[in-house]
Structures are given as structure tokens and as C-alpha cells.
Amino acid sequence: MKPVKIGVIGLGNVGSGALAILTGNAQSLAEKLGFPLEIAAVCSPSVNTRELPALPGVLKTTNWREVVAHPEVEIVAELVGGTGTAREIIEAALTAGKSVVTANKELLAAAGPELWALAVAHGASLAMEASVAGGIPVHTVLRDGISGDRIETLFGILNGTCNYILTEIEQKGSAFADVLAEAQRLGYAEADPTADVDGFDARSKLAILAGLAFGQRVDPATIYTEGIRRVSPLDFAYAHTLKHTIRLICAARRTPTGLLLSVRPSLLPQSAIMAGVTGAYNAVWVKGEFGQDTFYYGRGAGAHPTGVAVVSDLVRVARELRGGARTSPFAHVQLASGEPRPMEQLRSSYYLRFRVRDAHGIIAKLAGILAAKGISIDAVLQLPNEPKEDLPFVITVEPAEEGAIRAAVAEMAALDFVIEPPLAMPIEKGL
Ligand SMILES: NC(=O)c1ccc[n+]([C@@H]2O[C@H](COP(=O)([O-])OP(=O)(O)OC[C@H]3O[C@@H](n4cnc5c(N)ncnc54)[C@H](OP(=O)(O)O)[C@@H]3O)[C@@H](O)[C@H]2O)c1
CATH class of the missing domain: 3.30.70.260 (ACT domain)
Structure with missing residues (x-):
């Protein structure tokens, strides 16, 4: 069967990780698919000065429009991030009938349903596994693995930076500001840590998971959100006295009158499986009405774990392109609208x-x-x-x-x- 050709836009953490996997694991990917997955074009402003794997015959450009317009590219991987250029790239690709794989939680939480509608209108596909919990295939789980169940509750530790900071406060007894400064020095936290420590990154991820789990579109701004700045070593001392610990918990609960959604530091029993999630790890715990509890654990970020999620999406979309079927990235044909409960x-x-x-x-x-x-x-x-x-x-x-x-x-x-x-x-x- 004819190879499926890919254009990769954005060669930072995730883009370089995806490239390394696409080149280093090409043989096994072709064996899984029955045809090769080939890179046709790569793009970033610094493409000519970056160290890249050998890419003979591949178009290298600083202009993303050349990737989207490339006649052989059937799938565009948008790995730029943000809601500006990234949205332009995705809309241009979908409008041209090209499928898109993205890791962009912020954009997909804000405009995912519109982008999926655009994909459907142009006979293209849209996939976003890497947007939540990096290397944990939680979208696949909700969309396919436990799609037969009716989800009642979903709890997640979805921000590795916060989990790292909280477990450092817990283990070393250091103050939040000191741990944050050390995390910034080690590259675990951004110079501007707001999106992470104030819970905004986690709430975008929760909005996406709520769509998958409950079929409801959730505006991230409607999610009750509290960051971790106020949690101190003292709180851990008291939590431990109560045989509990503290994590930034993203919670989505189905109730008879609507969803209850929150991102906030919460106490959880030390005996709970989530309490064992330390450092930069992520986890998702789901309770279904029929299948009861399932738990998913892994690295929430990083070039290779997130790269695997991107490449797995490329494999799925390539299979759809050659096999002819498309799957909604939200697990539901259409998301219902509605406000979460206060x-x-x-x-x-x-x-x-x-x-x-x-x-x-x-x-x-x-x-x-x-x-x-x-x-x-x-x-x-x-x-x-x-x-x-x-x-x-x-x-x-x-x-x-x-x-x-x-x-x-x-x-x-x-x-x-x-x-x-x-x-x-x-x-x-x-x-
Ligand atoms: N980092 C993670 O572990 C992780 C995990 C899950 C999801 N994500 C998501 O993955 C996406 C990418 O994150 P990242 O950490 O890889 O970001 P990053 O390291 O900052 O990489 C962004 C890349 O986009 C390129 N870029 C910027 N403007 C561009 C433009 N106009 N045209 C083409 N390329 C452009 C940058 O190029 P230059 O380098 O040349 O400036 C850079 O290569 C984001 O949506 C993020 O939320 C990241």
C-alpha cells in the first residue's frame, strides 16, 4: 500500500521527540500499518540551525504554509502550541482536506468542537491524544477502551509541574517559593509559571477529558480553579496527621443535575492509589457505572513520552486514511452544550x-x-x-x-x- 506522508510543524520538545520516533521506529510502524509512515516536510523558524535526524529528500522550511500546501502531505502534525498560529495551521490544513494531529490542549479545549466540525466538513480527521497527560493514552481509553461504560467520576493529576512541586514540599518540607525556584532552575517549571501553578493548564486538560468522558462541551473558564501557591509544608504536616496527602486534583463528577468540575489542591487518603503519584508523573482514575474503577499512570510530559502519543495518533489517522473510516477525537459524534453545576x-x-x-x-x-x-x-x-x-x-x-x-x-x-x-x-x- 502507498506510504502516508506527514508534515511536522514545530520542532521543539514534542516535535523533536515525534521526529526521533518517526525516524528511529519507522520499521516497526510500517509493520503495524502494512505501509510506511514517511516524513515529507518539517518546519520551524529555526529549522536550518537545529540538530535534526538525517532527513534525505525532506522539505525543510520556515514557512508552515509550504508544509500545508505540500502536495504529498496527507497529515499535518501541529506541534507549535498556543491559540494563534496553531489555529491558523490547523484550519488551513483541515480546509485543504488534510488530517491533523496535535498536542495542543489550550486550543483544543477552547475550539476543539469547531475544529472537528471543520475536519468533518472537509473529509479530514483530527487527533489530539498528546494534549492531555502526555504519554498516558487516556483519550484512547475513554474513546475506545471503556467507551462501553457510563462514566460517573474522573479524577486526574494532570499537571506534572504542580505534582513535582507538591511532592517536593511534602518530602523536603521546603516552602512553595523555594521549590518553585529550584524547579525553574532544573527546567521543570517555566520562567512564567502561572499556567501551571495557578491551575490553568490543568483546567484545559480537564475540559478536554470532560468532553471525552461525558460528551459535554466545557468552557475551561467555567471550571472552578485554584492553584497550589497557598499549600505549605504545614498543610502536609496536618494532612499526614490525618493519614492523608495533598495533590492538585482535577475532578469531574456526573450528578443528576449536571457536571461538577474542579481543579484544586485536595486532601486524599495516603492509602489511595493516587497518593502514590509523585514527582512529574500524571495519573487518571476513572469510575464507570458498570466497569467500576480503572487507573492510568505515566509521564505527563517530555519529548519522548509525548512524542509517542503524537506518533500513535499519526498511526491511527494513517490507518483511517487508508481504511476509510474516521473517529471523532471527542469519542462522541457531537458534544452537547451546557454549563457545569456551581x-x-x-x-x-x-x-x-x-x-x-x-x-x-x-x-x-x-x-x-x-x-x-x-x-x-x-x-x-x-x-x-x-x-x-x-x-x-x-x-x-x-x-x-x-x-x-x-x-x-x-x-x-x-x-x-x-x-x-x-x-x-x-x-x-x-x-
Ligand atoms: N512539552 C511537553 O512535554 C508537552 C506535553 C504535552 C503537550 N504539549 C503541547 O505540545 C505543543 C508543543 O509544545 P513544546 O513543549 O514542544 O513547545 P516548544 O518546545 O516551545 O516548541 C514549539 C515549536 O514551535 C515552533 N514554532 C513557533 N512558531 C512557529 C511558526 N510560526 N511556524 C512554525 N513553527 C513555529 C518553535 O520553533 P523555534 O524553536 O524555531 O522557535 C518550536 O520548534 C504545545 O501545544 C504544548 O502544550 C507539550
Whole structure:
């Protein structure tokens, strides 16, 4: 059978990883497909100065339009990132009837359904496995592996930088700012860490997974999102006392009245399988109505793990091109629209961490506020020998609605002995 020819646009981390696999694993890919997957064109502004594998006869260009227009290219790999040029590339390729493989979570979370509609209109395909959780084939799992089930809950650790920072705080007892600076020095965190540590990268990924799992289009901006900046070594000390740990958990829960979606630091039992996910690793835990629990674990980023996801998509799309069938990258023919439920409706146990100037009657005042909102205290914890002028302690509460918790926290934050607004984190029992 005739080879399928590819154009690769963007030769950074992911692009160079994909190229290395396409060239280094060509024989095995051809054996799987029954025909070769060949690179016809590569593109990046620095293509002429970059170290690349030997690519005889391959067009090297700094102009992505030449890749899209290349007569032999049937699949374009968009590995530039962002929502500007990347969108132009994808739209131009699809409009020309060429299929697209991308790793771009930001763009696909924002405009995935429109891009898929464009692909369908022009008889092309669109694939995005690498956009979430890098080397973990979680799209394939949701689209094919467990598509027979009805998903009830999905929890993910989807940002390797945050997971690295949290586990360093946990293991070394260092402050967030120090760990972040070290992560930046080692290249694990970007110079501008906002997208990672404030949860925006993770919420794009959760929006995409919610589409796959529940068939609903989710605007990332509607997902309740809290980053990890406020999590301190102290929170880990208290979490450990409660036999829990803390991770940035992306959660999607199906409820009878809609989806509950959040990205936020959360307590989870040390016995939970997710608690063992440390460093830059990612994981996804899915609970289906029929098949119950499944768990997926692996590297969430990196040239080769993400490159494998890109090349696997190229294999799938090449097979579709020669076999004639197309599969929606969202697992559903069309995504329904709808807002997620407000996070205030979440019912959960909570961890409330305080920093106060010690005085008589503090606990009674806080307990009074909680009681007035119908919230029952589960435990009060205080580590020994803490300074009285900046005294940390923790109250855990029985399951209550987040709306009541937020109202209580706002009231408590205004008390004169409270040094900073209490930190509230849900305690995830279901994992
Ligand atoms: N890094 C990861 O582990 C990872 C994991 C999962 C998903 N992703 C996603 O994968 C995509 C790429 O990420 P990355 O980490 O590989 O980024 P990167 O290292 O910054 O690479 C981006 C590449 O795009 C090229 N580029 C920029 N403008 C271009 C243009 N106008 N025309 C053609 N090429 C252009 C750059 O060229 P020059 O180098 O010549 O400037 C560079 O080669 C993003 O959507 C990202 O979210 C990344």
C-alpha cells in the first residue's frame, strides 16, 4: 500500500521527540500499518540551525504554509502550541482536506468542537491524544477502551509541574517559593509559571477529558480553579496527621443535575492509589457505572513520552486514511452544550487550616460560625510548640455543601485574630 506522508510543524520538545520516533521506529510502524509512515516536510523558524535526524529528500522550511500546501502531505502534525498560529495551521490544513494531529490542549479545549466540525466538513480527521497527560493514552481509553461504560467520576493529576512541586514540599518540607525556584532552575517549571501553578493548564486538560468522558462541551473558564501557591509544608504536616496527602486534583463528577468540575489542591487518603503519584508523573482514575474503577499512570510530559502519543495518533489517522473510516477525537459524534453545576453545590468533607494570633475562645468562635451554617466539626488538630503570635491549627469538618463552607470561611477571614483567610481544601474520600 502507498506510504502516508506527514508534515511536522514545530520542532521543539514534542516535535523533536515525534521526529526521533518517526525516524528511529519507522520499521516497526510500517509493520503495524502494512505501509510506511514517511516524513515529507518539517518546519520551524529555526529549522536550518537545529540538530535534526538525517532527513534525505525532506522539505525543510520556515514557512508552515509550504508544509500545508505540500502536495504529498496527507497529515499535518501541529506541534507549535498556543491559540494563534496553531489555529491558523490547523484550519488551513483541515480546509485543504488534510488530517491533523496535535498536542495542543489550550486550543483544543477552547475550539476543539469547531475544529472537528471543520475536519468533518472537509473529509479530514483530527487527533489530539498528546494534549492531555502526555504519554498516558487516556483519550484512547475513554474513546475506545471503556467507551462501553457510563462514566460517573474522573479524577486526574494532570499537571506534572504542580505534582513535582507538591511532592517536593511534602518530602523536603521546603516552602512553595523555594521549590518553585529550584524547579525553574532544573527546567521543570517555566520562567512564567502561572499556567501551571495557578491551575490553568490543568483546567484545559480537564475540559478536554470532560468532553471525552461525558460528551459535554466545557468552557475551561467555567471550571472552578485554584492553584497550589497557598499549600505549605504545614498543610502536609496536618494532612499526614490525618493519614492523608495533598495533590492538585482535577475532578469531574456526573450528578443528576449536571457536571461538577474542579481543579484544586485536595486532601486524599495516603492509602489511595493516587497518593502514590509523585514527582512529574500524571495519573487518571476513572469510575464507570458498570466497569467500576480503572487507573492510568505515566509521564505527563517530555519529548519522548509525548512524542509517542503524537506518533500513535499519526498511526491511527494513517490507518483511517487508508481504511476509510474516521473517529471523532471527542469519542462522541457531537458534544452537547451546557454549563457545569456551581462548585458551591459540592458536598464533601473539608480541611480548614487557620493561622491566628492566639487568644481565649478562638475555637468557640469558629465553632459557632460553623454551627450557624449547619456544619459539624469532625476534628481539631494542633501541632505542638507553634508560635502563639502566628499559631496554625486545623479543623476538619463532616460532609457539608461548599457554599456553606465558603460563607463560613469568608466570615472567619474577617475575625480580628485571623492572620490570613483560612485555607479550605476538600477531603476526597472516594479515591
Ligand atoms: N512539552 C511537553 O512535554 C508537552 C506535553 C504535552 C503537550 N504539549 C503541547 O505540545 C505543543 C508543543 O509544545 P513544546 O513543549 O514542544 O513547545 P516548544 O518546545 O516551545 O516548541 C514549539 C515549536 O514551535 C515552533 N514554532 C513557533 N512558531 C512557529 C511558526 N510560526 N511556524 C512554525 N513553527 C513555529 C518553535 O520553533 P523555534 O524553536 O524555531 O522557535 C518550536 O520548534 C504545545 O501545544 C504544548 O502544550 C507539550
